[in-house]
Amino acid sequence: xxxxxxxxxxxxxxxxxxxxxxxxxxxxxxxxxxxxxxxxxxxxxxxxxxxxxxxxxxxxxxxxxxxxxxxxxxxxxxxxxxxxxxxxxxxxxxxxxxxxxxxxxxxxxxxxxxxxxxxxxxxxxxxxxxxxxxxxxxxxxxxxxxxxxxxxxxxxxxxxxxxxxxxxxxxxxxxxxxxxxxxxxxxx
Amino acid sequence: xxxxxxxxxxxxxxxxxxxxxxxxxxxxxxxxxxxxxxxxxxxxxxxxxxxxxxxxxxxxxxxxxxxxxxxxxxxxxxxxxxxxxxxxxxxxxxxxxxxxxxxxxxxxxxxxxxxxxxxxxxxxxxxxxxxxxxxxxxxxxxxxxxxxxxxxxxxxxxxxxxxxxxxxxxxxxxxxxxxxxxxxxxxxxxxxxxxxxxxxxxxxxxxxxxxxxxxxxxxxxxxxxxxxxxxxxxxxxxxxxxxxxxxxxxxxxxxxxxxxxxxxxxxxxxxxxxxxxxxxxxxxxxxxxxxxxxxxxxxxxxxxxxxxxxxxxxxxxxxxxxxxxxxxxxxxxxxxxxxxxxxxxxxxxxxxxxxxxxxxxxxxxxxxxxxxxxxxxxxxxxxxxxxxxxxxxxxxxxxxxxxxxxxxxxxxxxxxxxxxxxxxxxxxxxxxxxxxxxxxxxxxxxxxxxxxxxxxxxxxxxxxxxxxxxxxxxxxxxxxxxxxxxxxxxxxxxxxxxxxxxxxxxxxxxxxx
Numbered sequence: 001x002x003x004x005x006x007x008x009x010x011x012x013x014x015x016x017x018x019x020x021x022x023x024x025x026x027x028x029x030x031x032x033x034x035x036x037x038x039x040x041x042x043x044x045x046x047x048x049x050x051x052x053x054x055x056x057x058x059x060x061x062x063x064x065x066x067x068x069x070x071x072x073x074x075x076x077x078x079x080x081x082x083x084x085x086x087x088x089x090x091x092x093x094x095x096x097x098x099x100x101x102x103x104x105x106x107x108x109x110x111x112x113x114x115x116x117x118x119x120x121x122x123x124x125x126x127x128x129x130x131x132x133x134x135x136x137x138x139x140x141x142x143x144x145x146x147x148x149x150x151x152x153x154x155x156x157x158x159x160x161x162x163x164x165x166x167x168x169x170x171x172x173x174x175x176x177x178x179x180x181x182x183x184x185x186x187x188x
Numbered sequence: 189x190x191x192x193x194x195x196x197x198x199x200x201x202x203x204x205x206x207x208x209x210x211x212x213x214x215x216x217x218x219x220x221x222x223x224x225x226x227x228x229x230x231x232x233x234x235x236x237x238x239x240x241x242x243x244x245x246x247x248x249x250x251x252x253x254x255x256x257x258x259x260x261x262x263x264x265x266x267x268x269x270x271x272x273x274x275x276x277x278x279x280x281x282x283x284x285x286x287x288x289x290x291x292x293x294x295x296x297x298x299x300x301x302x303x304x305x306x307x308x309x310x311x312x313x314x315x316x317x318x319x320x321x322x323x324x325x326x327x328x329x330x331x332x333x334x335x336x337x338x339x340x341x342x343x344x345x346x347x348x349x350x351x352x353x354x355x356x357x358x359x360x361x362x363x364x365x366x367x368x369x370x371x372x373x374x375x376x377x378x379x380x381x382x383x384x385x386x387x388x389x390x391x392x393x394x395x396x397x398x399x400x401x402x403x404x405x406x407x408x409x410x411x412x413x414x415x416x417x418x419x420x421x422x423x424x425x426x427x428x429x430x431x432x433x434x435x436x437x438x439x440x441x442x443x444x445x446x447x448x449x450x451x452x453x454x455x456x457x458x459x460x461x462x463x464x465x466x467x468x469x470x471x472x473x474x475x476x477x478x479x480x481x482x483x484x485x486x487x488x489x490x491x492x493x494x495x496x497x498x499x500x501x502x503x504x505x506x507x508x509x510x511x512x513x514x515x516x517x518x519x520x521x522x523x524x525x526x527x528x529x530x531x532x533x534x535x536x537x538x539x540x541x542x543x544x545x546x547x548x549x550x551x552x553x554x555x556x557x558x559x560x561x562x563x564x565x566x567x568x569x570x571x572x573x574x575x576x577x578x579x580x581x582x583x584x585x586x587x588x589x590x591x592x593x594x595x596x597x598x599x600x601x602x603x604x605x606x607x608x609x610x611x612x613x614x615x616x617x618x619x620x621x622x623x624x625x626x627x628x629x630x631x632x633x634x635x636x637x638x639x640x641x642x643x644x645x646x647x648x649x650x651x652x653x654x655x656x657x658x659x660x661x662x663x664x665x666x667x668x669x670x671x672x673x674x675x676x677x678x679x680x681x682x683x684x685x686x687x688x689x690x691x692x693x694x695x696x697x698x699x700x701x
Contacts, residue, residue, distance in 0.1 A: 174245030
């Protein structure tokens with residue numbers, strides 16, 4: 001693959017730790033309501049913790065490609081504003097991870113389409129073509145697979161841990177209904 | 189007494205007899221024995237203090253709260269996640285409460301290969317009795333066995349394979365199913381509910397949110413511990429801590445115990461420190477069954493039944509072969525299984541209730557090593573170097589094919605695993621594809637829940653870091669009682685082996701033997 005030298009090292013690390021975001025990071029803010037965003041697709045970004053508007057826009061398209069609406073169940077990534085949910089789980093201390101995520105998004109948006117001879121950015125491609133490109137990345141090996149695995153892992157984890165998704169796949173979820181554990185606030 | 193980090197508002201200086209570094213399986217046992225001997229005892233735990241009321245059974249919240257590095261600790265090549273607890277109670281809070289002893293063949297292996305003649309079943313018997321009683325170890329009750337696990341037992345019975353129900357350290361378990369996220373009902377009898385409260389009742393002071401940075405030998409055969417009060421969550425430095433003591437018992441885990449010794453310059457004359465790492469890597473498998481066959485993997489005891497027909501345990505090599513164990517309660521992690529996306533993935537997830545999840549455990553020989561970097565604030569960045577051997581890879585593939593064939597025999601329609609590139613297996617005649625399974629970083633996510641071996645027991649300093657009483661070979665009054673002392677993988681689950689080894693050594697120490 002000609003793309004192997006084009007990824008920043010942080011993106012490669014993201015690949016190697018592709019569940020980093022999925023498994024980690026303490027949320028400091030509640031997930032933004034999906035309702036306001038559900039019908040706007042990649043419209044105005046909600047208030048974001050760490051992602052910028054461009055990150056958010058591209059990540060929204062990625063999640064929509066990975067978990068589209070309809071099919072086996074109606075709910076899709078856009079319905080829960082999955083990109084915003086992922087943003088809430090990022091931590092400011094984890095700069096490498098954030099850089100890695102940005103690198104993956106930029107690669108997918110601007111360079112990956114060239115792998116299948118398409119000039120337009122990923123987010124401008126039709127759904128079917130976007131899915132086809134992601135499958136191409138999956139099977140390509142090297143950094144292309146890195147990007148696929150990283151973005152897929154994050155998206156699947158945070159979508160299927162969102163309680164809005166649970167009824168869709170016949171999962172009734174935890175028995176206890178509690179919020180996140182509260183960490184003591186310290187003022188030295 | 190339990191003192192949480194946020195209750196400390198200024199630098200702290202203490203004097204005590206014994207300091208226990210870490211509060212998991214080994215640390216809890218050590219703290220209890222020291223306190224029960226009437227010794228002034230301080231326990232230092234880097235993680236936070238959480239109770240049942242804090243556990244919300246959600247992966248995205250509890251893994252950052254309870255796991256080392258939020259569950260993101262990995263080998264340096266990114267191939268294997270290395271899960272460890274980092275909270276009051278350590279890994280005993282996040283494990284699945286499976287109580288397995290050190291296998292007899294493992295003890296024989298240690299005796300034959302390493303000359304550890306004191307570690308016999310007879311010499312450990314009293315420790316098993318004490319530990320089992322404290323933890324309420326018993327065979328899991330039938331009522332909390334779920335279909336996800338029972339399918340292993342029923343299929344094994346039909347095929348004439350060995351299988352069984354785990355012993356467990358639960359009390360009053362209702363089978364809610366989220367052991368990996370801490371027990372919200374105080375049923376799992378980890379050190380957080382047993383040894384640590386017992387030690388506290390005997391006068392031990394247990395500090396949480398306090399990270400030990402280094403140990404300084406001072407005059408009179410004493411030590412000064414330099415530590416840091418850290419902010420919960422971010423673990424940012426808040427205040428320095430100094431503790432002068434006579435005895436230190438290290439129980440910070442296989443990755444961090446040797447890091448503290450190394451940073452303290454106490455590794456001189458200990459050539460085995462940080463070496464001989466075993467991970468017992470495992471892979472998650474999923475098997476989709478017909479819709480009518482509900483597995484409901486997220487309810488009941490998640491890891492309650494094993495299929496052990498292919499265990500190959502011998503005195504020559506310790507644990508070998510491979511085995512299957514049911515798992516459950518992690519919808520977010522399981523959603524990453526398979527290589528599907530889009531509508532195909534949604535179709536797969538729609539069958540979540542009728543999907544079985546299990547782990548294929550493949551024991552390894554100790555071959556990894558550790559080194560470390562330290563940040564300016566004293567926090568450590570461990571590097572876990574580990575390479576799969578050719579023999580392990582072959583055994584893994586044989587195990588994968590055997591497990592997949594077993595699941596088809598059980599009635600599965602489709603089998604997937606935690607690889608984003610390896611496609612579904614939909615019939616037994618596709619099992620030969622496993623020969624080309626991509627055991628490479630990023631192409632599969634293996635997991636280790638039982639890292640062991642960085643401070644292994646040896647008869648001398650050339651062979652190991654600690655002696656058979658778990659004392660450092662090169663210094664008096666420093667002991668190691670966590671998983672790092674295991675010369676090879678002790679068992680398929682390591683909580684009981686760690687506790688029993690710790691109990692034997694600390695009981696002797698407390699009795700003045």
